[in-house]
Amino acid sequence: MHTNDKSGIIDSMSDDVSQSESTEADVVGEPGLALARSQAKLAEMAGQHGDSPQSGRRVVFGLEDVSVSYSGMVAIRDVAFDIHENLATAFIGPSGCGKTTLLRSMNRMNDLIQGAEVAGRITYHGQDLFGAGVDAVEVRRRIGMVFQRPNPFPKSIYDNVAFGLRIHGMKDNLSDRVEQALRHAALWDEVKDRLKHSALSLSGGQQQRLCIARALAIEPDVILMDEPASALDPVATLAIEDLVGVLKNDYTIVIVTHNMQQAARVADMTAFFSVDADEKTGNRSGVLVESGPTSDLFIRPSDPRTEAYVTGRFG
Amino acid sequence: MEGFATAAALLAVAVLAIVLISVARKGFPALNLDLFTQNAAPFGQSGGGIENAIIGTVIIVLIAAAISLPVGVLLAIFNTEFAPQRLAEAIRLTLNVLAGVPTIVIGVFIFSLIVVGRGQSGIAGALGLSIIMLPLIARATEEVLLLVPSTLREGSMALGASRTRTVLTVILPTAVGGIVTATIVAVARAAGETAPLLFTCSIFVATAVTTDPRQAMATLPIVIFSSSESPDPHAQQVAWAAALVLIAVVLIGSIVGRLLSAKTRRQIERAR
Numbered sequence: 001m002h003t004n005d006k007s008g009i010i011d012s013m014s015d016d017v018s019q020s021e022s023t024e025a026d027v028v029g030e031p032g033l034a035l036a037r038s039q040a041k042l043a044e045m046a047g048q049h050g051d052s053p054q055s056g057r058r059v060v061f062g063l064e065d066v067s068v069s070y071s072g073m074v075a076i077r078d079v080a081f082d083i084h085e086n087l088a089t090a091f092i093g094p095s096g097c098g099k100t101t102l103l104r105s106m107n108r109m110n111d112l113i114q115g116a117e118v119a120g121r122i123t124y125h126g127q128d129l130f131g132a133g134v135d136a137v138e139v140r141r142r143i144g145m146v147f148q149r150p151n152p153f154p155k156s157i158y159d160n161v162a163f164g165l166r167i168h169g170m171k172d173n174l175s176d177r178v179e180q181a182l183r184h185a186a187l188w189d190e191v192k193d194r195l196k197h198s199a200l201s202l203s204g205g206q207q208q209r210l211c212i213a214r215a216l217a218i219e220p221d222v223i224l225m226d227e228p229a230s231a232l233d234p235v236a237t238l239a240i241e242d243l244v245g246v247l248k249n250d251y252t253i254v255i256v257t258h259n260m261q262q263a264a265r266v267a268d269m270t271a272f273f274s275v276d277a278d279e280k281t282g283n284r285s286g287v288l289v290e291s292g293p294t295s296d297l298f299i300r301p302s303d304p305r306t307e308a309y310v311t312g313r314f315g
Numbered sequence: 316m317e318g319f320a321t322a323a324a325l326l327a328v329a330v331l332a333i334v335l336i337s338v339a340r341k342g343f344p345a346l347n348l349d350l351f352t353q354n355a356a357p358f359g360q361s362g363g364g365i366e367n368a369i370i371g372t373v374i375i376v377l378i379a380a381a382i383s384l385p386v387g388v389l390l391a392i393f394n395t396e397f398a399p400q401r402l403a404e405a406i407r408l409t410l411n412v413l414a415g416v417p418t419i420v421i422g423v424f425i426f427s428l429i430v431v432g433r434g435q436s437g438i439a440g441a442l443g444l445s446i447i448m449l450p451l452i453a454r455a456t457e458e459v460l461l462l463v464p465s466t467l468r469e470g471s472m473a474l475g476a477s478r479t480r481t482v483l484t485v486i487l488p489t490a491v492g493g494i495v496t497a498t499i500v501a502v503a504r505a506a507g508e509t510a511p512l513l514f515t516c517s518i519f520v521a522t523a524v525t526t527d528p529r530q531a532m533a534t535l536p537i538v539i540f541s542s543s544e545s546p547d548p549h550a551q552q553v554a555w556a557a558a559l560v561l562i563a564v565v566l567i568g569s570i571v572g573r574l575l576s577a578k579t580r581r582q583i584e585r586a587r
Contacts, residue, residue: 147470
């Protein structure tokens, strides 16, 4: 949708230049202007989206009363909503609301952290992700992940993309598969002449697209993205956002972001999380405030906390 | 206070300088081709070189490295990747204690374990040296493994790699420079160790080059030890020359190790 209107995005990107230092502070500084700007964009989006982007789409993830705790400390609790196929779903909310924790439970990356525990049910195409006999390795092959900071292996560009293919024995037409993945990640033209060069010689934005290519190579079904552009400059951010817009045609995307405008730009659906203090213990943990079509959340939030957050009154 | 501290620092540098200069002054005149190409003189005769001692030291240290390198690296991998926190700490403590055991004790240990009843051998000497090298290699490898950013581990696991696969294909290749460094430093250290060899590999029957580690072999530290006690002035000269060769090997090993280590650290930093 927004890819049709590059100039508009570049304008909003240049706004992000000034905001990259302190996004929230800027919004608070000029609430009226920021609000007007994002509402104009959202009105446009709402018009294009229709009312419910998820209607008629299959549910990929079902979250049923999900709570995640680390060594007994609850990081996020009682989350329930669905994530639909071939849509980009954004998790937004203030720091410490557990959105990254939730994301990392969805491909069982939290298994690697001692003391991490998931209660409730997370289903993937109806199957309990944490059920008996579910192989975490197979889960991670189907549900890829891109991290906050680009983390290419200190190997060649080619070997980075081939890494997962070799692990999973997808070695037929290895070079073709690598090329295909790099094309999907919109990186092929930039690196095709130096596939044997170290991945660390790439710029930050290229490294992140390489990490996306690396995830795409093993033909996953879902890509989880944990603030994939937070360490990148505005131009590289734009490239990643454009890519999300294209990739959702073939994959289901879940993207955690701090940047509300990014959520507005890339996400069809948005889930807003907040931090609550437990009445009895005083422990702070994340909760889901509301979820739904992005345009609804930004223009007609049903919860005052959502409205306060999206209009920049806190966060 | 500052004056005393400066004096202490100068003293340390001065000690090294005095050792180096005196060994160089006395050893340098005896450095010639004969030294490196001739074997020790038969008992009671003068002359001879240290060819057999150099070859003996190389063989023994290589065997010791072949034993301690795999064990040390596996230990470090176990500690950083697999062991629960408490066990890892216990192993770390054990390694520190092992590193602090007086080397003569290690010599006696190997003596009572292997030499008694079987006689001295290059292998017994190598086993003694490998005990000295093991904690050096294991600790240094562990340090460099801990430097490998956890984001790389995550990246690999997120692609569906098992822990073993992650260690073999991501972590070890990233840390290999540090492991090589650790090995060079440990080899340099072991090459100069004398005490473990006194009990295990100090009686040379043959004065020719021995390449069979089942026999006792001449080694540089023992040659320095025994020749320096000899009344023969040529033997004393040989001892100084051997000392110079040994000190050069150890110094070069340490310096190369340091440089490589700095390089590895920079490379790993870039991957962060």
